[in-house]
Amino acid sequence: MSEPSIAESMPPPAPGAADYLALDFVNSAIALPGGVFVDALGTPASANRWLHERGLAPADAGVQEMCATQLRSLREHIRALFAARVAGLPVLPAALSAVNDALSRAPTADLLYWDDKTGPYRAAPCPTNAILDHALATLAANTADLLTGPDADRLTDCGSAPCNRYLLRHGRRHWCSTRCGDRARAARAYARRTRPASP
Known part of the structure; x- marks a missing residue:
């Protein structure tokens, strides 16, 4: 019997994940019953797929391990903010x-460059770096929007162990x-x- 794919192992998106990419991002690594841990960013290929499915990178972005590591690191920092x-x-x-570092990584405008023959010109930075920087900045900005917006009070963690996902509470559902x-x-x-009977 083969191992289930990441997509087959993942439960449906948590409430609020469709509205906040940051929720979807922190929930990309989850603990399942039986000590199973699934990480949608666990390999460069799976991280590239996750980014592509959310419009943050082209399918052929060529995410490398260093990039996947940066994504996983930001995810853990955002989880820490959510937990706090x-x-x-x-x-x-x-x-x-x-x-805040991730927020400042993506320039809001094309940078100024200087060619010795043709003089000054403006262009986006190196495309490979720009893809990751844009993804990190987008995820960080969405985190800031969630934590400072009207839905911040609805943010909660799943009330069913061992699940480690976050969601936006609707009514009493947690x-x-x-x-x-x-x-x-x-x-x-x-x-x-x-429960033992009371004496």
Whole structure:
């Protein structure tokens, strides 16, 4: 029997992931029951596919391990910001610095260059670097929009262990998927049935 693909292992997008790319990004690595961990950015090829599917890179961008590592690093810093927001704790300065660094990586205008023969001209920086910088800046900007916008108070973590995904809460729902909700309800029912009787 073959291993399931990343796409087959991933649950459906968490509530809010369609509205905030940052939620989709932090949820690209998830813990599943049975100690299974799935990472949609785990290899350069899977990171390239994830970026392409979200319009952040062409299919043939050629993401290398260094780029995938930078994406995974930013993801962990954003997870730290989300965790601090949800728990109401102070944020780690390194996480904040990483997001601000990513925000400043993509120039908002073509840069000025100088050719010795033809003089000054404007152009975008190296395309390969520009693809990753644009992706990182876009993800960081979306994170900032979520954390400072009207939906920030709805941000929560999935209430079903071992799931580590984040979502935007709708009403009382605090699970990222039906599968997680069913697992949490089953665990509560089991705990009630196995609770020792009071003397």
